Amino acid sequence: SVLTLQQFSSYTVALDDLMEQHVICYDVEKDLLPLVLSNCQYSLERGRETLSEYDLPRIQQQILTRFLQGKPLITRTGIPTLINTQEKDYESVFKMIKGKVHQVSLPTLTRNSVSRELDSYSEVCEAFKIVDLLLGFLSMTDGDPSMSLVSYLQDILKMVTCFLQALxxxxxxxxxxxWQLLSSLKSENMLQLKRVCYQDPLSEQNKMELKCFMSRSNTNQWLLEMHEFIQLNLGRSHATHRYKPSWGVKEAMQLYxxxxxxxxPEYFEENFPENLLLSQILHAWKYVATSNQEWMNEG
Structure with missing residues (x-):
């Protein structure tokens, strides 16, 4: 029968009271391999491979007796837990991170480089998951703002993935x-934002005014801010109670x-269309995002 640690442990220890002697410690080569090999029988037959037979019940018994007996059960009280992405209050997470690690916007060249190197939806999603996980750790700890993000992921979090090169x-x-950029790229790849109350079509006049805004401004960072606003606020239930579709986009974005x-940004205050309504924000975002992509492809 399979033996469990509960059979050898008569007490528990909370995380706050944990000491070195409470923890299971062993070296694979020095401790485990000799134990396993001492319970292995070999048999040789002419013309055939060497056969190994392990006494698994005895190995299990010796492991439990040598390494686990007398060790406490560690309760999970006080252990930080990661929560589901859908349940995160990102506004609070961002504030916590900014209080621990000074934040600045991505340089334009870096933003464009990341966008080019993550050239498929699956790659964008994978990178987003990594950065989302990173946010969870940074919100609970801290770090050197100038430290390479890839170095932090590899050296501190021990993560290895081919998508890190893009970052x-x-x-x-x-x-x-x-996070803003990757979240926006996900939506640009899918273009499937489905909030009916904010999907009124753009008029030709709206499009002309947006083109004028784009021609006079570097819209990349504004596009990310707008997408974050859509995702974090308009995606919630009862969003229309707080952000009325009849409001102007400019007014709502300034408030946010x-x-x-x-x-x-000064260029936003001076050049963004005054008559664009919040009910049109999804089509406005799609229009600007698509136009930006077309211009990048032409360039």
Whole structure:
């Protein structure tokens, strides 16, 4: 029968009271391999391979007796847990991170480089998961803002994945901005935002005004801020109670950025269309995102 640690442990220890002697410690080569090999029988037959037969019940008994007996059960009280992405309050997470690790926007060249190197939806999603996990750790700990994001993931979190190469120019001070970018890229790949109350079509006049705004401004960072606003606020149930579809996009975005304590760009205040309604924000975002992609492809 399979033996369990409960049969050898008569007490528990909370995380706060944990000491070195409570923890199971062993070296594979020095401790485990000799134990396993001492309970192995070999048999040789002419013309055939060497056969090994392990006494598994005895190995199990010796492991439990030697390494587990007398060790306590460690209770999970006090252990930080990661929560489901859908349940995260990202606004709070961002504030916590900014209080621990100074944040700045991604440079334009870095933003464009990440966008080019992650050239499929699956790659974008994989990178997003990694950065989302990173946000969870940084919100509970801290880090050097100038440290390479890839170095942090590999050396501190011990993560290895082929998608890290695309993030090689990013630092910890870019993690919130990078989250914005990857989140936006996910939606650009899918273009499937489905909030009916905010999907009124654009008029030709709206499109002309947006083109004028785009021609006078570097819209990349604004596009990310707009997407974050859509995802974190308009995706919630009862979103229309707080953000009325009849409001202007400019008014709503200014309010949102004020709440984040982020300075509203001068080019946005001066050039963004006054008559664009919040009920049109999804089509406005899609229009600008698609136009940007077309211009990048032409360039």
């Amino acid at each position: 090689k120019k990013c630092k910890l001070q870019h993690c919130v901005s990078l 950025m004020d709440q984040k304590e982020v300075e509203v």
